Amino acid sequence: MCAVPFADELGEIQVTLVPYQPRWAVEFQDLADTLAAALGGLAVAIRHVGSTAVPGLPAKDVLDLQVEVADVGDPAIATVMLGLGFRLRPEPWNRSETSFGVSCAKMVFAPPVGGRPLNIHVREAGAPNARYALLFRDFLRAHPDIRDDWGAFKTRLAGQVDDLMLYGPIKDPATRILMRLAARWAEDTGWDGSARPR
Secondary structure, X not given: OOOOOXXXXXXXXXXXXXXXXXXXXXXXXXXXXXXXXXXXXXXXXXXXXXXXXXXXXXXXXXXEEEEEEOOOOOXXXXXXXXXXXXXXXXXHHHOEEEXXXXXXXXXXXXXXXXXXXXXXXXXXXXXXXXXXXXXXHHHHHHOHHHHHHHHHHHHHHHHHOOEHHHHHHXXXXXXXXXXXXXXXXXXXXXXXXXXXXX
8 A cells, every 4th residue: 555645745636647767866875875874774675666767667756665673673773863863654554464365564764855756664684575575576576577467557557547646546456466477477587586786
């Protein structure tokens, strides 16, 4: 389920997809460098995930970063993130998610007020939900034909349902089918998400 925006984000509840932007990778790297410097050893890895991490895929202009940590419950993580001005999203679905049938803890941080639209997903390194995000990205990167079909589907859907609170739940069943294909690909190829590409 998607995040419920803070009051300053209410203009972002309409789904608008744009063509892939090369600047997304640059913006990710700048932010990842900032987070790595602030979090230090708390961050096992910081990776670009979601649709903006897949070259050639249309997406909402909202960056998704995954900060992989040893323990999501470590209070030092939230202290650092809040100190940087990021805001902890309070919704239950931003605190726990089920991936591959396993319930996993997480935290999601919104940008500072007026900041670039983004979501920073804090997940435990190696946990099913962290693996899920990486598998989505890597499967679509490895299959341009499926990437293009997925992009066309999202574009058609956004043209018919532009409310973010409806768009996500409608897209969810198709996402589950996509991820079943991705899981089969991972099994066939030995992909395990352990490589560290950003």
